Amino acid sequence: MQLARVIGTVVSTVKNESLRGRKLLVVQTIDKNLESIGKPMVAIDAVGAGIGELVFWCRGKEASFPFKREDTPTDCTIVGIVDSEQHVTRSEFKL
């Protein structure tokens, strides 16, 4: 799973039947310092996320588990909303 920022929405009328009613969001993956890494991706929303929010997404076939299995073709699903940037904490301790 990866942290990401929702940066936009995608409108698609003609799509796979099982994607009907799903919300498509553009997410930019970010690293532990909340800086962008890689290219933006399109994710299906499973938790009610919106533009501007800090979220985390899941990849692979597990991405379709929040929906009816086999039913939803996705490789990138938003599975959590981070409460705020302040809620991303990391320890500075060196082991």
Added chain:
Amino acid sequence: MILARVIGNIVATQKNHRYQNARVMLCQQITPEGDETSYSVLALDSVDAGVGDTVLIVQEGWSASTAATGTAGAAIDSAIVGVVDRVDLL
């Protein structure tokens, strides 16, 4: 899923029998702003996309296979699952 533009199609008379009748499209990944990136990929079509369309490509085997062929387990890893009308950015 990635955003891509359909830039062509591939004719392959001889291919895996699980997707004998599928259309294989040549796609170029784009950024949400619409600029082409250096990554191009072949994807099976499941929504009747055409050259020039902006599309959504799912890159996970099970989903791609189910979307494009109707059953899981076909040897594909990319399928076009939607035609994009519009991308709204912050």
